[in-house]
Amino acid sequence: MSQPIIEVKHVSKNFGTHQVLKDVDFNVNEGDVTCVIGASGSGKSTLLRCINLLERPSSGEILFHGRPITARGSNPCEYRSKVGMVFQSFNLFSNMTVLENCMAGTVKVLKKSREEARQTAVSFLEKVGMEQYIHAKPHQLSGGQKQRVAIARALAMQPEVLLFDEPTSALDPQMVGEVLNVMRQLAREGLTMIVVTHEMAFARDVSSHVVYMADGVICEEGTPKDIFENPRNEKTKEFLARFS
Ligand code: ADP
Ligand code: MG
Numbered sequence: 001m002s003q004p005i006i007e008v009k010h011v012s013k014n015f016g017t018h019q020v021l022k023d024v025d026f027n028v029n030e031g032d033v034t035c036v037i038g039a040s041g042s043g044k045s046t047l048l049r050c051i052n053l054l055e056r057p058s059s060g061e062i063l064f065h066g067r068p069i070t071a072r073g074s075n076p077c078e079y080r081s082k083v084g085m086v087f088q089s090f091n092l093f094s095n096m097t098v099l100e101n102c103m104a105g106t107v108k109v110l111k112k113s114r115e116e117a118r119q120t121a122v123s124f125l126e127k128v129g130m131e132q133y134i135h136a137k138p139h140q141l142s143g144g145q146k147q148r149v150a151i152a153r154a155l156a157m158q159p160e161v162l163l164f165d166e167p168t169s170a171l172d173p174q175m176v177g178e179v180l181n182v183m184r185q186l187a188r189e190g191l192t193m194i195v196v197t198h199e200m201a202f203a204r205d206v207s208s209h210v211v212y213m214a215d216g217v218i219c220e221e222g223t224p225k226d227i228f229e230n231p232r233n234e235k236t237k238e239f240l241a242r243f244s
Contacts, residue, residue, distance in 0.1 A: 003066050005030050005161060005192055006051065006083070011060035013046055013216075020046045022216045023060070028161065028194060028209075033187045035203035035224075036196045038213035039239060044196040047213070048163045051194065052085045077109050084159035088166040090146040092138040092153070098125065099134040102153045110157065117156075124152040128182050144175030151182055162186070164195040200243045204228045212236045 004027035013021040020043045028034055036044050049055040051062055053069060053076050062069050069079055092101050102121035106112045112120070125131045128148040138146055147167055154162055164183065168176040180202050187193060187206050197203060203210055203224060210227040212220045212235075220233040231237045 002030070004028055004063075005032075005065060006194075007063040007066075008047070008051065009061050009063065011047070011050060011057040011062065013043070013050060013055060014058045020216050021050070021057070024213075024216070024218055025060075026211055026218060026221060028192060030160075030192055031190045032192055032209055033207045034194045034209045034211060035207040036194065036211045036213060037198070037200070037203055037227075037239070038219075042213040043216040044213055045165050048085065048165050048194065048196055052083060052163055053079060054085075081105065081109050081157040082159055083161045083163065084154040084157055085163045085165065086147070086150050086154050086167050088169050090138070090143075090150045090170075092146055092150055094138050097135050097137055098130060098141075098149050101138070101149060102156045105153065105157050120156050120158075121152070124155040125149070127155070127185075128152045129178075142175060143171045144178045147171065147175075147179045148182055151179070151186075155186075161192045161194065164193065164197070166196050166198065168197070168199060198243075200228070200240070212239065214239070 006028040008024055008026050011021055011024045012019065024047060038044055046055060050057050064083065099121055102125060103117040106117040106120055107114060122131060125134060128151055130145060130148050130152060133141065133145065168179050171179065180199060184206055207224050210222060210224050211218055212227060214235050220227060220231060220236045231240060
């Protein structure tokens with residue numbers, strides 16, 4: 001068995017006296033689509049933020065290809081180009097066009113020439129069906145379009161892993177599908193993804209692995225079949241019953 005791409009090892013996180021993550025432990029292998037489900041406040045975003053170096057665990061560690069992500073001498077920007085993140089609120093740069101949004105990181109962090117960055121950006125904007133909007137500003141786009149641009153921007157960095165924090169939760173219902181379709185396509189192409197989501201049909205159909213969190217703890221994890229058809233934990237059963 002090859003080494004996991006990401007290892008979350010006994011990670012705990014406190015904010016003051018509030019323990020938000022408690023001994024969270026799981027691995028992600030190359031090509032896995034890991035869906036993290038759980039009620040609001042259970043620590044899902046904090047977990048992704050730790051994996052993306054936006055927060056530091058209070059204890060435990062996170063390894064990327066076997067090396068601690070906080071190792072001395074490693075560069076957070078370079079790490080984040082390999083382990084990218086897509087946020088619920090898109091976080092596009094509002095003063096830049098769609099194209100500039102998708103070029104900024106590749107020019108600044110990956111040090112590509114503007115021409116190469118432009119070609120990369122356009123190819124990923126084509127992939128998410130947003131190539132006609134390259135000169136638009138974010139405020140001219142719908143929520144679903146903004147999120148597809150945010151995904152193209154993340155892909156332009158050619159990440160090895162992409163983290164998604166409730167990418168469809170801020171969208172009007174009619175726009176959820178266009179974003180999920182892009183994510184489904186990425187999963188089919190073998191991109192390693194960790195997806196926090198309340199879209200249970202997506203988790204059931206697309207993921208290779210499901211992690212159910214409650215109160216900062218991984219209550220149960222397994223294949224989608226294990227979790228959705230044969231949950232063992234009472235909390236998991238109760239949580240899933242809300243969606244049926
Ligand atoms: P989820 O994404 O599952 O809704 P979060 O990870 O956002 O959960 O939050 C888990 C808990 O941690 C919540 O009680 C939240 O209020 C708390 N929390 C998150 N971020 C911070 C922070 N920066 N400072 C203090 N408390 C926080
Ligand atoms: Mg959250």
